[in-house]
Amino acid sequence: MIINQKALVEGPAKVFVTGTDTGVGKTTVTQALCRALQQLEVRVGVRKPVSSGACYQQRQLRNEDALALMDAVGMPVTPENYQRVNPFCYAPAIAPHIAAAHQQQSLSTNRIAAHIHASIDTEELLVIEGAGGWLVPLSMEETMADVATALNAEVILVIGMQLGCINHALLTVADIQRRGLTLVGWVGNQLTPEPMVCCAENYDTLARMIPAPCWAKIPFSPEPETLTRLLLPLAQRLATGNNPAAALPPASHP
Numbered sequence: 401m402i403i404n405q406k407a408l409v410e411g412p413a414k415v416f417v418t419g420t421d422t423g424v425g426k427t428t429v430t431q432a433l434c435r436a437l438q439q440l441e442v443r444v445g446v447r448k449p450v451s452s453g454a455c456y457q458q459r460q461l462r463n464e465d466a467l468a469l470m471d472a473v474g475m476p477v478t479p480e481n482y483q484r485v486n487p488f489c490y491a492p493a494i495a496p497h498i499a500a501a502h503q504q505q506s507l508s509t510n511r512i513a514a515h516i517h518a519s520i521d522t523e524e525l526l527v528i529e530g531a532g533g534w535l536v537p538l539s540m541e542e543t544m545a546d547v548a549t550a551l552n553a554e555v556i557l558v559i560g561m562q563l564g565c566i567n568h569a570l571l572t573v574a575d576i577q578r579r580g581l582t583l584v585g586w587v588g589n590q591l592t593p594e595p596m597v598c599c600a601e602n603y604d605t606l607a608r609m610i611p612a613p614c615w616a617k618i619p620f621s622p623e624p625e626t627l628t629r630l631l632l633p634l635a636q637r638l639a640t641g642n643n644p645a646a647a648l649p650p651a652s653h654p
């Protein structure tokens with residue numbers, strides 16, 4: 401695969417998974433995407449560099465997203481591995497910069513990027529989950545988007561299909577473009593048993609206004625195997641780099 405050769409010279413490719421908000425399905429999608437990548441035999445690593453909302457396990461603060469991502473790639477939860485995946489972890493489920501300030505700590509792009517670079521082992525591809533939405537602050541000066549930018553990561557946008565998502569998605573896409581980052585595409589995620597009103601028209605609007613492909617439309621509560629299968633085309637795109645000839649076509653629209 402193209403990614404193997406690239407990883408040897410440049411280090412692993414990096415993909416940053418962001419969302420239109422907190423709780424829109426970034427972890428759900430990232431888990432399944434990692435499983436799909438593993439089916440394609442990509443050596444995929446996961447990172448959740450900043451998390452808020454954590455409990456002590458084995459005398460280490462651990463966050464459920466980080467644990468879920470480690471589980472998805474079969475990474476044993478040792479204290480060292482956990483620290484590699486989630487170096488900045490805070491107990492209260494609040495905005496991370498506020499949680500850090502409560503601990504007299506500060507978050508910075510430089511520290512986070514340095515952690516990620518130092519943590520690289522034999523991975524061919526790192527999948528990095530953000531915290532909340534694209535512009536969640538690290539401090540009064542920096543945001544999670546600066547981390548994606550510092551890593552020169554490609555970006556995947558998870559859109560929670562609910563009223564308001566068009567505006568959130570377009571604002572996010574505009575800032576990704578302004579930063580010159582590659583938006584690999586987006587995934588729509590149905591968060592409620594009943595689809596949002598006019599769901600198909602909302603999908604159509606997003607597809608016409610976002611200048612990047614829709615790779616999957618996730619239904620409510622899919623079986624894990626279904627979810628992984630839905631994300632295979634995106635995994636294929638990531639596994640082959642930006643090589644259209646090698647990639648499967650993205651999901652078609654209803």
Ligand SMILES: Nc1ncnc2c1ncn2[C@@H]1O[C@H](COP(=O)(O)OP(=O)(O)OP(=O)(O)O)[C@@H](O)[C@H]1O
Nearest residue numbers: 419422423424425426427428532590618619620621
């Ligand atoms: N398609 C879906 N069907 C049913 N439930 C879902 C779906 N997608 C996500 N959820 C549920 O919604 C909740 C939020 O999802 P998830 O944790 O993946 O969001 P997130 O964007 O990663 O949130 P955070 O900002 O906290 O990292 C979880 O309880 C998850 O199981």
Ligand SMILES: C[C@H](N)[C@H](N)CCCCCC(=O)O
Nearest residue numbers: 422452453493494495531532
């Ligand atoms: C605690 C939660 N699950 C997220 N990880 C953090 C969300 C921070 C959102 C901050 C904000 O945009 O107001």
Ligand SMILES: [Mg+2]
Nearest residue numbers: 426427465529
């Ligand atoms: Mg999450």
